[in-house]
Amino acid sequence: MNGITNEALILACSAIGAGLAMIAGIGPGIGQGVAAGHGASAVGRNPGAKSDVTSTMLLGQAVAETTGLYSLVIALILLFANPLLGKL
Amino acid sequence: MGNGLGILAAKEADFMIHSLVKFNLFGQDLYLTTTHVSLLIICVGLIIFGFVARAKLKVIDGKPGGFQNAVELIVEMLDGMVHGSMGKNGIPYRNYIGTLFIFLLISNISGLLGLRPPTADYGVTFPLGVITFFIIQINNIRYNKFGAFTELFKPLPFLFPINLIGEIAVPFSLSLRLFGNVLSGTVIMALLYGLLSNVAIAWPGFLHIYFDIFSGAIQTYVFCMLTMVFTNNKMPQNN
Numbered sequence: 001m002n003g004i005t006n007e008a009l010i011l012a013c014s015a016i017g018a019g020l021a022m023i024a025g026i027g028p029g030i031g032q033g034v035a036a037g038h039g040a041s042a043v044g045r046n047p048g049a050k051s052d053v054t055s056t057m058l059l060g061q062a063v064a065e066t067t068g069l070y071s072l073v074i075a076l077i078l079l080f081a082n083p084l085l086g087k088l
Numbered sequence: 089m090g091n092g093l094g095i096l097a098a099k100e101a102d103f104m105i106h107s108l109v110k111f112n113l114f115g116q117d118l119y120l121t122t123t124h125v126s127l128l129i130i131c132v133g134l135i136i137f138g139f140v141a142r143a144k145l146k147v148i149d150g151k152p153g154g155f156q157n158a159v160e161l162i163v164e165m166l167d168g169m170v171h172g173s174m175g176k177n178g179i180p181y182r183n184y185i186g187t188l189f190i191f192l193l194i195s196n197i198s199g200l201l202g203l204r205p206p207t208a209d210y211g212v213t214f215p216l217g218v219i220t221f222f223i224i225q226i227n228n229i230r231y232n233k234f235g236a237f238t239e240l241f242k243p244l245p246f247l248f249p250i251n252l253i254g255e256i257a258v259p260f261s262l263s264l265r266l267f268g269n270v271l272s273g274t275v276i277m278a279l280l281y282g283l284l285s286n287v288a289i290a291w292p293g294f295l296h297i298y299f300d301i302f303s304g305a306i307q308t309y310v311f312c313m314l315t316m317v318f319t320n321n322k323m324p325q326n327n
Contacts, residue, residue, distance in 0.1 A: 058309075065269070069265055070268070073271075076275065
């Protein structure tokens with residue numbers, strides 16, 4: 001442990017943190033899959049309403065994607081604009 | 089900047105905002121960045137398009153031409169979108185939503201034109217979210233009067249902090265959604281081009297179709313739609 005500088009430690013932990021932050025991608029994946037599945041079954045029952053169902057589904061999916069994007073933003077901040085390095 | 093990518097990338101992956109001109113104003117260091125240049129190009133392009141469309145509208149003699157048909161199609165589509173989600177309440181907001189839609193759409197797909205998308209800069213999307221926030225709250229106060237405040241204490245008084253956060257979080261969630269989507273597309277394309285350097289010729293085009301056109305159009309639609317839905321929720325429903 002003697003050869004590790006403070007900066008290297010912070011960078012390494014930030015990389016691990018960025019990876020951990022992206023675990024949040026599971027949630028939007030499941031949510032979007034559920035929305036798409038229900039959208040498909042809705043179109044199956046009522047094929048006439050395909051365009052309405054599709055636009056509603058895409059809107060819901062885009063909203064459900066938000067939490068995943070928050071984690072993406074955090075991961076990108078940790079990797080490329082690390083605020084912790086300034087505290088050394 | 090970009091140090092973490094040095095091992096992976098054959099050539100430096102470039103998706104950061106670069107400062108082009110630095111100047112000093114009132115003791116603050118300010119920068120003209122690539123975002124400003126992209127914004128300027130897009131705005132000038134849209135303004136020229138607007139003037140050309142306006143000038144072409146003047147020559148009405150019998151049948152409208154092909155260009156006028158295309159412009160009318162765009163305008164009718166945008167008006168229909170506003171009418172579809174806001175009804176009669178939406179009439180004063182057609183201009184704003186239409187402008188927002190066209191601007192965001194061109195901004196999001198400007199990655200295809202070789203520009204860095206302006207919406208991949210939080211300084212561009214956050215003001216748009218703040219404008220939406222003010223539109224929502226002004227309508228809230230105009231139509232609900234004092235009810236705008238008492239609404240925060242429903243259904244139970246101790247939920248006040250949560251309701252307040254829910255109101256304040258709107259601009260952040262709107263702007264972060266747009267920013268995150270466009271930025272992730274920009275970063276992934278830059279990583280791909282950096283990683284593959286000379287191998288990436290023509291074939292990443294289908295990724296451009298997904299990240300730039302599909303994702304950009306969806307996020308534009310979502311931003312406009314959420315603005316309209318939130319605004320409409322604060323208005324009287326009489327249609």
